[in-house]
Amino acid sequence: MALILASASPRRVELLAQIGITPNLIVPAHVDETPLDRERPIDMARRLADAKAREVHKNHPQACIIGADTVVTVGRRILGKAEDEAQARAFLTLLSGRSHRVIGGLCVLAPDGRAVLRVLTTKVDFKRLSAAEIDGYIASGEWHDKAGAYAIQGLAGAFVKSINGSYSNVVGLAVHDVANALKGLGIHPPGLV
Known part of the structure; x- marks a missing residue:
């Protein structure tokens, strides 16, 4: 049975490799990631992971599909992927010196339609960032995507x-939960420890 990662994220591919899983295919899912009106961040993460898988x-009904989504939130405010340097700076300023949640x-x-759907939350505490640290991080370009x-x-x-x-949830995919979900569905890809 083919195993497909419904994501173009190289980080998710690397995380799967850490637990011995190499997807047969990587097929990015094209779904609208706009939050629904009054949608809670936890519901958004669940909905998008499910929608991506x-x-x-639809085009690979005989495969096992792994879909994932990551939502960063401060309270109910969702911080998506910054569109430009100004927005990246605003996000980092907001995160500076406070806690936020990363919801995966x-x-x-499974090919027979059975699904395991999980939502995981990791609390992350940032130190207070200086203007120079924010400037340096923006200049690095690492904030993109x-x-x-x-x-x-x-x-x-x-x-x-x-x-x-x-x-690993903060990086982009909770690998412990991926392994347990696959095993729970009776799917044992080569390499999974």
């Missing part, structure tokens, strides 16, 4: 005072 499943939605969809405009596995790791929850 099901979108790819996960959907593992990252929810909340930062990558914990990169330079922004120096901004994190503590986390409570799954580190």
